[in-house]
Amino acid sequence: MKAADAAVRRQWIACEQCDLLQHEVELPARAVACCRRCDAVLYRGPRTRLDTMIALALACAIMFLVTNLFPIATLSTQGIAVSTTLFGSAQLLAEQGRPVVAVLMFVTTILVPALELSALLYMLLPLRFGRVPSGMTTAFRMLLAAHPWSMLEVFLLGLLVTLVKLSELASIVPGIAFWSFCGVIVLFSWLSASFSTRDLWRWTEDARQAQASRAQARAGSAEALR
Numbered sequence: 001m002k003a004a005d006a007a008v009r010r011q012w013i014a015c016e017q018c019d020l021l022q023h024e025v026e027l028p029a030r031a032v033a034c035c036r037r038c039d040a041v042l043y044r045g046p047r048t049r050l051d052t053m054i055a056l057a058l059a060c061a062i063m064f065l066v067t068n069l070f071p072i073a074t075l076s077t078q079g080i081a082v083s084t085t086l087f088g089s090a091q092l093l094a095e096q097g098r099p100v101v102a103v104l105m106f107v108t109t110i111l112v113p114a115l116e117l118s119a120l121l122y123m124l125l126p127l128r129f130g131r132v133p134s135g136m137t138t139a140f141r142m143l144l145a146a147h148p149w150s151m152l153e154v155f156l157l158g159l160l161v162t163l164v165k166l167s168e169l170a171s172i173v174p175g176i177a178f179w180s181f182c183g184v185i186v187l188f189s190w191l192s193a194s195f196s197t198r199d200l201w202r203w204t205e206d207a208r209q210a211q212a213s214r215a216q217a218r219a220g221s222a223e224a225l226r
């Protein structure tokens, strides 16, 4: 493939403002392509690399596991110490007659982030090895649908207010999960800021081409053996 051919991407792109069809070209990172007629922004260059996204998602998944396995805080008063995990907090809320709050907490701080991370890793890991996972579109739709329901920051804020209020009545020691929870929030925000649908489809297209050329090579060698 000639360098000039490599620079021009295979497809056309229509300007959202004036409908002018233009050739899509590879852009350097964070560069912007503008319409040649009306100067509107057509698309942006790669926001991040696939390896960076995978590293962030894996780090986030490990931190998320730690957050769910270890106690979030230990309360001690009059010689009695009580500690609870994230899931334990939801259970306690349900036992105290607040099932709606318990379900909301479970969904927004455990279920939805877990779904988001699973969908992301399910898509990114095979792409890294040049394979397009089956159900890629479903996983992407799930990621888009789940994202608005992830409310880790809201929970952390609520938790901080509760801990400060309780600190007047009991001595409180934040657990490992509390610190990893802060880490999860930082990494999640970083992931969200780095994620770009355009990058994802570009990686998918590259993996699809790699898959096709592997299939072609296999067919070629099978032909040669005959």
Ligand SMILES: [Zn+2]
Binding pocket: 015, 016, 017, 018, 019, 020, 035, 036, 037, 038, 039, 040
């Ligand atoms: Zn235009």
